[in-house]
Amino acid sequence: MSEHGPTIAVALRDLGKRFGDVVAVDSVTLDIYEGEFLTLLGPSGSGKTTVLRMIAGFERPSSGSVELNGEDVTNIPASRRNVNTVFQDYALFPHMSVLDNVEYGLKVKKVPADERKRRAMEALESVRLGALGGRLPSQLSGGQRQRVALARALVNRPKVLLLDEPLGALDLKLREEMQLELKSIQKELGLTFIYVTHDQGEALSMSDRIAVFNAGRIEQVGSPREIYEHPTSTFVAGFVGVTNLFSGDLAARLVGRPGTFTLRPEHVEVLASSDTRGHDATVSGVQYLGPVSHVFCEVDGGGKVIASSASTSSTAVSIGQRVKIAWPADAAVEIT
């Protein structure tokens, strides 16, 4: 963690939130460092958005505290916290022009008109919308609205930017473009980004660190590589990417020792049945995914293993074919 420097931008201490009898967030403790891109990743209802809303100040925690730059802000309203949010639905004010939307935060803070206009135009130009300041939000495309929402937040020069599934409503192509753009803006400005998503691909490609949420708790915090290659729970292993999980008898047979193991499909090799290495299996299905294909194998004696191989590979297999499957000994990672 030392690569992020010692300064903690946001500290969550035993943070909890109940809605009636429902526990949305259950005792979350997490340090978020200055300048890092931290992703809160989890399925819907796992509490990640509620945590973000408590950092922003939209929800009051039922227990625990939120600190911004070392100051306890648990009881300070959203309007007086130096963080800004990009909302999932963008939340642009429909009756204001794009420029007025971007200027709103500065207007509220009584920034003089000429400086306000200059900064708003700068912010709009930084998201390549300089020419559209006079339009109403309803006259923009989804991607453009997204950029306005970003400019409206950035113009206030917040210490921390909170993003609640900001790319969820965009189509795939635009989403990938915006991922790169967001990442470069974050690097350029050295901002702390706290990013909520349920898309594990997005989390892996953008984040410095990922906090994986499940049922109101953090299951694991780590770099994308740590999360993907060394998951500490079966939930994380299963939620982030596709994986093979072995436990009990199956683990003893396939890995050679008891325990719970995760094995990523890309480590599994599908070999000819005549090969001397590996375990005998039968192909039960092939799923073509473009660059790679997933090969579903039934291992003799019980158990299923998914292998992923490049679609261009010459060893194309068909359903019902007898094969051998093998993997490097260290590819099966034990979950402790």
Added chain:
Amino acid sequence: MGERLEQTARLAQPRNSRAGREKSRSALALAAVLSGPLAWLLVVYVGSLSLLIVSAFFSLDDFTGKPTNELTTSNVVEAFTQSEYVSLVLRSIGVAACATVICLALALPTAFYISRLASRRTKRGLVVAMLLPLWTGYLVKAFALRAVFEPGSEYGDGGLLKGLLGWSPGFGYFAVILTLAYLWFPYMLLPIHAGFERLPDSLIDASSDLGAGTLRTFVSVIARSSFHRSLPAASSPSRSPSATTSP
């Protein structure tokens, strides 16, 4: 001749494709749905207003008070030059404006409470409460308020309000404005309430996220973004027959 017609019809068929036929059918359906209400609006609403304007250009028979077939502009000239009429018009506008401001000032927070803060049961009760007065006749309501404000009625010297609160507007402009505000209040509340209902929560969050306090958020975001929806209501009190109820 008949053969040729058939031929042209057959030739025209490809152009008059299925899409075209569906289009003309939906246009027909639209006309069927709208012609009734449109005719009603034109004849009753626009028609009566036009008649009023047209009759202004005819002189009145001094004896019967009925319009004669003698064309004149003297009525119009009189309306704009004779000080009584001018002051009557200005007074009507003033009264309507005051009633509108009162309606707006009361409707904004009330609608906000009903649509955003109240529990579901309270909300249902309040919506019924604001709709129920619409079932009562305009005049009945006006007379009801007259009974409330009336000085020196069966409720004592100062009237009902004076007896209860120790203060009453009595009869006068203020009572007229209050009565009109009361009569038109539901028409102001309904569209604003509908606007607030459609307002996404995230807009309120976004405003406070950008540093705005409650009042600022209410004025700049909540009220403004639903204000264009409440404009029809804002124009209603001026259509009220304030001239006829003004003393």
